[in-house]
Amino acid sequence: MQHYDAIVIGGGLVGSAIAYGLSRAGLKGALIDEGDVAFRASRGNFGLVWVQSKGLGAPHYQRWTRLSADEWPALASELRERTGIDVGHERPGGVHLCLSEEELAERGARMEQMRNEAGNFGFEYRMLDPDELKDMLPGIGPAVLGASWTPYDGHANSLSLLHALHRGFLARGGTYLPNRTIDYAGVAPRDFRLGSGADQIGAPRIVLAAGLGNAKLAQLFGLSAPVRPQRGQILVTERTSRVFETPTTTVRQTVEGGIMIGDSMEDVGFDTTQRPEVMAAMARRAVLSFPFLAGLQIVRAWAALRVMPPDGLPIYDESEKFAGAFTANCHSGVTLAAAHANAFAPMVAAGALDPVMAPFSAARFDVPHAA
Amino acid sequence: MTAGRVDFAVVGAGPAGMAAAVLAAELGLDTVLIDEQDAPGGQIYRAVERAGDALPLGADYLAGSGLAAALRASAVRYRPGATVWHIDPDGTLSFVSAGASEAIRARRVLLATGALERPAPISGWTLPGVMTAGAAQVLLKTGDIVPAGRTVLAGQGPLLWLVAAQLIRAGAPPAALLETAPHRNYHAALRLLPRAAWPARRALLKGLALIREVKRAGIPIRREVAGLRALGRGRVEAVAWDGGEIPADLLLLHEGVIPNVQISLALGLEHRWDEAQLCWRPTVDPWGATDLPAVAIAGDGGGIAGAEAAALTGRLAALDAAAFVDKLAPAERDRRAGTLRRALRRELAIRPLLDRLYRPAPAVLVPADDIVACRCEEVTVGQIRRAARLGAPGPNQAKAFTRCGMGPCQGRICGTIVSAVMADTLGKPIAEIGAYRPRAPYKPITLGVLAATAQP
């Protein structure tokens, strides 16, 4: 049997960020992953490093997101230095476009609520009018009545991030075990053993970061991860000259030049088929927002499943029954990459989650028993 | 988007598609034939309707005009210039025609998208002036256009000899023909000859006649050429190989043809790696039916067998579709299939021999590290190998790590190379590595055209 200091199940953005953080902390880690054709939320990501709309009514999540976004630039430089991979991170601030008076009013109210909830943590935002938007986002259309903007938002290349995290993990002595299914799990406090084919691995720490797979897996480890799939589709255009640097929640231009269109949400179970009607609706909103987009060809599109907890907020937990077993679940693997590597991983290394993580526990879903 | 309804929607107006559509219409099915080209014929019978002096192209090509005429005379709703961009597993097809996207819901969709040339990844293959042998044929067929300078043909397979002969007849003989078939291919093929000789006699004689024609024209021929590379700055200027080099203005490559599985892969249909033909093939039953009741496959897209076989499998698929929509009794379907199946067996008789004789050399599937694998994104073989060593278990993860397969061709050209290179790096069979999973839009569609279909 191969012994490690920590095992991470799931090689997506969440798992690999945690594994990278653990390896950086000097732990000998094993990252176990599934095969080439898998749900892999990480491959479907839009690439936003987003603060603006996260955590309304949940200040702990707002703070966690802000922490991650603030530490993102340093993570990006570090990854570039260590792996040679530029993850294309830019943080010019971000915009959420509003195409009706209702949307604008609702958005303004939301931003105001975020500011109130942020308390002394602060939350700076501005509501932009069409003239201000014209400078920031050339080509903006007359259908856009306004937008919200905060300085905290940015974007990056999610696939380059995944690549860099994997490289960084391996460079620090990590072991990557792809194409594995877990045939056997031996679970005891601070003593976890996994059997996969001929491989047997063991460690005193284990992190479940298997995305949608966590729902079933968690139970084996005395954890609960009630995540469900939420389908999102994305369209990508042919490469064009640089038009805008500021990302919006539905349209952003990548460093390579392609323009990405996203932010659809569908509750359809484990179904990654693309729906032309949804693609058309996305295209329509994009073209209303930026009329010049009408002439651009979509060269690539996909549908992927977000990992969605019941209230949309991340689930971070440690097992009470089996000390040393942790789980991390969220749909913002890019935004939270820095938090996962810099904050969550050290907690795992130390053997226990910081009390500040308590609100993220799955215990929040427990229905209180009748008195 | 309310979709019009039909019984049978055929994608591709090559021999399989035309034959299937014509028979289906005869059997009373409401049939639509969708094709991206302006005129019927697919690639093998491309522009056959306009063929005037088609002497260079030969009688086999002209035979396609019968199918085209039958199509025109039939009740098939023929939609040329229409590009399919999405097919739903339930049989709803979205396509762009005349700047607008339409949808059709078919009870059965027949994919008859044919074949494409196997990529021939040699050093310098992305230089302007390096094309496929089929490209030269397209120019000849669509515009009586021939190469003007020094043309070198390189590779192996029946099409190589056919194009050489056609260029000779068209007054533009190639300067040289470099055949890459390794010596051992001949020995292995010789063993298959006794079995194939009688049933495949016509095809064999035709092939030998072509080779004789090229030799008689005095074209310099070199055999067992290895280490092929295209040289030049900004465009091809010379072709080199182990032991030789000649100047060239045009290099035409050919290493056989492989099924166009882009849509069948995108639909998530099961495919297997065919070790004899070294390509992915969709799993189909003897009627071309797949796991999806609404989708069937006919022609070279199901496995390379040539134009005659394509028409036969097209007709078999039409019979099956007719039974599926209850316009033909199953017993009648089986009865009519009899002659088709016998003819198909005859057409398939030469395949094992051809597959063995023209089996690509290993370097065609697994080129050297510095050679471009993904032309669109300019990703080299070496970069693919690095992704595999980093842990990418297959082409979809390699795509995530290197961008290979993310360009507009969506992996059509690089697919087999990437799978083979990863298999070689990881020491696993290609069948285990798998293929790209392409997605819609199968061909690019503008945001404007897509947006116009949205309900406000």
Next chain:
Amino acid sequence: MFRTRPEATGATVAVTVEGHEIRVPEGASAAAAMLLAGFSSTRESSIGGVPRGPYCLMGVCFDCLAEIDGVPNRQGCMVTVAPGMAIRRQHGKRAAGVE
């Protein structure tokens, strides 16, 4: 590097390639017109800036991208020539089309 056969008797169409007029067979593609006009490449690629030209001429390789009638990144081999068609080489990434 390409020419029409003398036996070609079909109708021809006048198009411009990089501003120069050329008559090409009416069934030819825009990519074929560029080849007839003497261009082996239709573009410089958007990644490496290297010259690229037609490879498959059947709509699969996407290497023959050119600007046709003002619209960039069109597959030249999939567009049949029409009278007055303006065909130009494409230089790297297309312009986005924002005024």
